[in-house]
Amino acid sequence: MFKNDYQMAYCSPDGLIRQALEDRDITYLPIDSLTIKALNRVISEYQPDLIDAHDVRATVLAATIADKGIPFISHLHVNNDDMKKLTIKSFLYMIAARKAKKIIAVSESCINDYFFKPVIKNKTIVLKNIIYSQRLNALIDKDSQEYCFDFIFLGRLTDQKNPQRIAAVASSVLKQLPYARFGVIGEGELKEEMLEIFEKEGVTKQVFFTGNLSYPYKAIKQANCMLFCSRFEGTPISALEAMYFGVPIVSTPTDGLIELIDNNITGYLSDDDDCLVSAIIKLIENKEIRKEMSEKQIEKFNRINNEDNYKIILSGVYANAIKAE
Structure with a gap:
């Protein structure tokens, strides 16, 4: 959807996703595993202006490199049971999310049920998934x-x-x-x-x-x-x-x-x-x-499934996150 607006790349552990991305003509940055070392290598090579971190583990990793001046947003996709109570996962996400420029949740329940909701609610929006x-x-x-x-x-x-x-x-x-x-x-x-x-x-x-x-x-x-x-x-x-x-x-x-x-x-x-x-x-x-x-x-x-509206909202989130930095 954004080919004419942004230069984007997809980063994840290598696997079957490679063929799927190739068929969609999306630049792929494969890594062996989701680690700080791997993320630092990709950042050094690709030099992104913004990271869109999908779900909890990616958000925690992105937060570790926030001091390098690269803004990131956090994208929550599921309402996990272990985010509804005090757990190591919910606590680490709270710490990491405080460094995010914006948090996007795909449903109201992702935020409403989150144990540390008061800490992050002011920087959160709900943007429901669509398909292209x-x-x-x-x-x-x-x-x-x-x-x-x-x-x-x-x-x-x-x-x-x-x-x-x-x-x-x-x-x-x-x-x-x-x-x-x-x-x-x-x-x-x-x-x-x-x-x-x-x-x-x-x-x-x-x-x-x-x-x-x-x-x-x-x-x-x-x-x-x-x-x-x-x-x-x-x-x-x-x-x-x-x-x-x-x-x-x-x-x-x-x-x-x-x-x-x-x-x-x-x-x-x-x-x-x-x-x-x-x-x-x-x-x-x-x-x-x-x-x-x-x-x-x-x-x-x-x-x-309003593709135009989705694109406008997400583009605004990206632009504001980059501008804020």
Whole structure:
């Protein structure tokens, strides 16, 4: 979005992200690990005017080099449980964030639930995530596979996403719909626990693990619905991508998802597993309901995904941070 405004680069530990950035024509500054030494090397070579530090660890690292005269902003993406109470993590973030020129949170809950909220609230704004739709249109055809999953989960298989509950809900659906196919898109340390649940429930032949997909867009577009059971979220990019393609979302009532989903209109919200199961079955079996929700999803996406407004606000944050220094 900013190619004509700023010279930008993306810095992270090397890995699969390299190909994704190359396909998006984004300059990449790979490092071995997120350490002060690695960050100092990158800064020495790239000489940035500003650092946009995404999430807690990156913010703490950026704060260590603040005395070098390089301003930074902190960007919070999730409402972690360990930020809601006094922990080493919440304390270190408070110390580091005081040095930030600005703090951006992707949802109100990221700030409202933060233990040290009074310390940082005056320098914080809420800027909800959007997606750059031109990216999706440009990259969807890079995947030549066909998926045709009846419903999918897309995300890291970690505690935040509650994959065990995902597996339990999906298994109930699959047992009631023996023809249905469930796609799990992502990797993580809890994959084996999901596999055990699917095996115990006797539905493994209906479950397909794709691993990480550089371009999950076709799998999203071809699905009848997307399932979330997250313990906490910010504004999930995968949910916005589902909305762009008109794919209804079935989810537990978690943080940013409450704001994205209009219950019984663009998707379903419930903390009851039986209700989640019923909602998924309804979307798979009832084409008319699915079509109506799909249209409402796209309408809502077009209302909330304001790329111009996002760019104006973020450009202002960048400019003020640099000017202040």
